[in-house]
Each structure stands twice: as structure tokens, then as C-alpha cells.
Amino acid sequence: MVLVVLLVVGGVYINSSSQDSDVTSDLSTTTEEVRQVTIDQVEDHNSEDDCWTIVEDKVYDITSYVPRHPGGDEILRACGEDGTSLFLERRDENGRAVGSGTAHSSSAQSQLEQFFVGNLSSN
């Protein structure tokens, strides 16, 4: 009988302490800081071998994607630059079409997220 009580109480204790640790790990994930990146830092990554770009105030390191980009070297226009219109509209800073001159597919847009580095800092 004593053994049964010990087993039940012990089981409840282990169960509640594992819930506590889940809560703790959730909290540490949500409080993690997003890196802030300056425009100067982005401009330092401006080559085929080291290519960062900005899309809608978010910074992406797209270096590993450069050699496998289906649109070839056109992607290099965005290295070290704000690539928002290049990526979202396939248009350059003068509004001229780059390739189709239309938005990248939703598949391309979701692929971009894996390259996220941080938010563009406002100063």
C-alpha cells in the first residue's frame, strides 16, 4: 500500500516538474532578441561570395542561394543593397523590369525566410 502511494505521488511530481521545464523553455524562446543590422553592415556584404540584402526592412544572407538561383546572376544586383523592389516586383530602382518584371512566386518568398539575419536598424 505504501509503495502504491509513493508511486502515485512520485508520478504526479515528475509530471508537474516536466511541465514546469516546458514553460521555462517557451519563455526563453519568446524573449530571444532579434539581431539589429545597420545599413553599413549590409553594404559590407556586396559580392557574389558574400551577399546580404534587404527586403522590407529585414536583412537576409542569401550567399548560399546565389549559385542556385533560377534567375541566374540577376540576383547579384541585390547584394549589399536594398533588394525590396528587385525581389517583390523584379524591377530595378528606376522601375525597369528585371526578367518578367513581376513578383517572385510564393515559393520563392517562403524560401527567403531561411536566410533571415535580423531587422534593419533605423539609425
Ligand code: HEM
Ligand atoms: C533580389 C534580387 C533578385 C532578382 C533581381 C531576381 C530575379 C529573378 C529573375 C529575373 C528570375 C527569372 C524569372 C523571371 O524572369 O521572372 C528569377 C527567378 C526565380 N528567383 Fe529570383 N531574383 C532575386 C532574388 C531571389 C531570391 C532571394 C530568391 C529566393 C530566396 C529567388 C528565387 C527565385 C525563384 C524560386 C525563381 C523561379 C521563378 C519564381 O519562383 O518566381 N530570387 N529571379
